[in-house]
Amino acid sequence: MTVGIIANPVSGRDIRRVAARGGVSSAEDKRNRIARAVIGAVAGGARHIVAMKEPFGIATGALTDLPVDAELEILDVGARVDPMDTVRAALAMKERGISVIITLGGDGTNRTIARVWPDVTLVPMSTGTNNVFPSLVEPTVAGAAAGLVATNRADEDLVAPRSKMIHLISGDGSEDVALIDAATLANDFVGNRMPVDPNNLRQLVVSTARPDTIGVSSVAGLHTVCLPQDDTAVVVTCGSGGALTNAPIAPGLYQKVPVLDVKRIELDQEIDLVGPSTLAVDGDREHQIPPDSVVRVAVRRDGPRVVNVSQALEVGASNGFFVLK
Helix, strand or coil: CEEEEEECCCCCCCCHHHHCCCCCCCHHHHHHHHHHHHHHHHHCCCCEEEEECCCCCHHHHHHCCCCCCCEEEEECCCCCCCHHHHHHHHHHHHHCCCCEEEEEECHHHHHHHHHHCCCCEEEEEECCCCCCCCECCCHHHHHHHHHHHHCCCCCHHHHCCECCEEEEECCCCCEEEECCEEEEECCCCCCCCCCCCHHHEEEEEECCECCCCCCCHHHHHCCCCECCCCCEEEEEEEEEEEEEEEEEEECCEEEEEEEEEEEEEECCCCEEEECCEEEEECCEEEEEECCCCEEEEEEECCCCEECCHHHHHHHHHHCCCCCCC
């Protein structure tokens, strides 16, 4: 009956708040969201909450003196405010047998967890820049859904299907994953946090394509729709001479992307991303593809389970869980 909480303290706070118009998610906002999620999780049946400790005191402040009928625990993983904090927290919770995790962050935060714990069950709440994988859901009810799944009052096979995940294998044998998109960029570099120059986009593989999202996956979504439940993915080729697609590649920033080709592929179908280029995964430029080298890509349905909050609450309500005797 335990629910874990992993909040990225720096999500929603990088340079993209200046270079574009991304919203700022403050520490106080995250504390409030965590408190609401914990109250919801307890209402959903959870009796033990474990939250990651970090230097900003977000989870500590949220759980201190919170009036709920549950054991509240702060998990100290020696956080240093870097991506490894999320990794250590995820592995520690996995080792303790906590299977349902509420996350606060964007696509990158959830990707970090999925990379080391692909069979976790997530309730992802948006506080990042690119928020295609997590949802804009009220934490109170998101927490309740997590509680219902953690206590087996809602069957995760019914309300938490497995997500798709993009698998990448480099020429040197190293591997990585993405949850939403993998893109190659010309004239770019690893670590760049500025919005993508639309003329630099070359190849784009997306697991989910919708016209109402932000980020490079929106380029695909403005041509075709590929939903999380669809057993397909989309490949987009960009470059000079392509049809200009006016896409929201960052919050408050539409850019004209030259699109040469859009095609749908089956799951497990392999695609080669070619160099020389910079490879961005879920919005983060993390790899360089050398000249005459390729990264082999395939999309599979082996990612984390993602709780459908609405469905989980419908199950709880239909079983009378919220009607007190």
